[in-house]
Amino acid sequence: DARVTQTPRHKVTEMGQEVTMRCQPILGHNTVFWYRQTMMQGLELLAYFRNRAPLDDSGMPKDRFSAEMPDATLATLKIQPSEPRDSAVYFCASGRLSEAFFGQGTRLTVV
Amino acid sequence: DAKTTQPPSMDCAEGRAANLPCNHSTISGNEYVYWYRQIHSQGPQYIIHGLKNNETNEMASLIITEDRKSSTLILPHATLRDTAVYYCIVRVAGGTSYGKLTFGQGTILTVHP
Numbered sequence: 691d692a693r694v695t696q697t698p699r700h701k702v703t704e705m706g707q708e709v710t711m712r713c714q715p716i717l718g719h720n721t722v723f724w725y726r727q728t729m730m731q732g733l734e735l736l737a738y739f740r741n742r743a744p745l746d747d748s749g750m751p752k753d754r755f756s757a758e759m760p761d762a763t764l765a766t767l768k769i770q771p772s773e774p775r776d777s778a779v780y781f782c783a784s785g786r787l788s789e790a791f792f793g794q795g796t797r798l799t800v801v
Numbered sequence: 802d803a804k805t806t807q808p809p810s811m812d813c814a815e816g817r818a819a820n821l822p823c824n825h826s827t828i829s830g831n832e833y834v835y836w837y838r839q840i841h842s843q844g845p846q847y848i849i850h851g852l853k854n855n856e857t858n859e860m861a862s863l864i865i866t867e868d869r870k871s872s873t874l875i876l877p878h879a880t881l882r883d884t885a886v887y888y889c890i891v892r893v894a895g896g897t898s899y900g901k902l903t904f905g906q907g908t909i910l911t912v913h914p
Contacts, residue, residue, distance in 0.1 A: 795844055
């Protein structure tokens, strides 16, 4: 089965360190989403891309977060510097025309 | 994207039909109704979507009212594994207007034995 692959699955880092999360979308999907999920805020859309171009990143804190698609097989979400409030599960999803398929997420803990 | 309203929680007995309602009174003509669910600790899972006709697939049925202001997701024979948070979302889909997928708080469905 085709699936969205996210790495790493878990990450513990110290405050101030750079964190990079990676996502491999399903082959042929031209839309990629990044979400953050916490108990308090639920699922928040951070950014999304179509054909590798950013369409909307209004949900992303610009001073420390950045999202890119270096190529069609890789999407990255970076946090620099990381803070304890960034602790959350980060999901990537990819889609083409209708449905979007989600990865299993990266659980980030910033101490 | 139009806002949706769902009950915070619902219960269902195993083997019975689960009917999850959603109100989307401000839906636009080019917006579809989507349903996703999220089982604890997993990524959200696509269930079904529709524009104005009722839809059915192997997981569920989607009933959309004629005025499109509300819809109901039906799980015909709920099992314990259907316990999850169910999200109703309206969005533009397809073509060059593929809209963002914005999640609300959803409905926590608990299926009990």
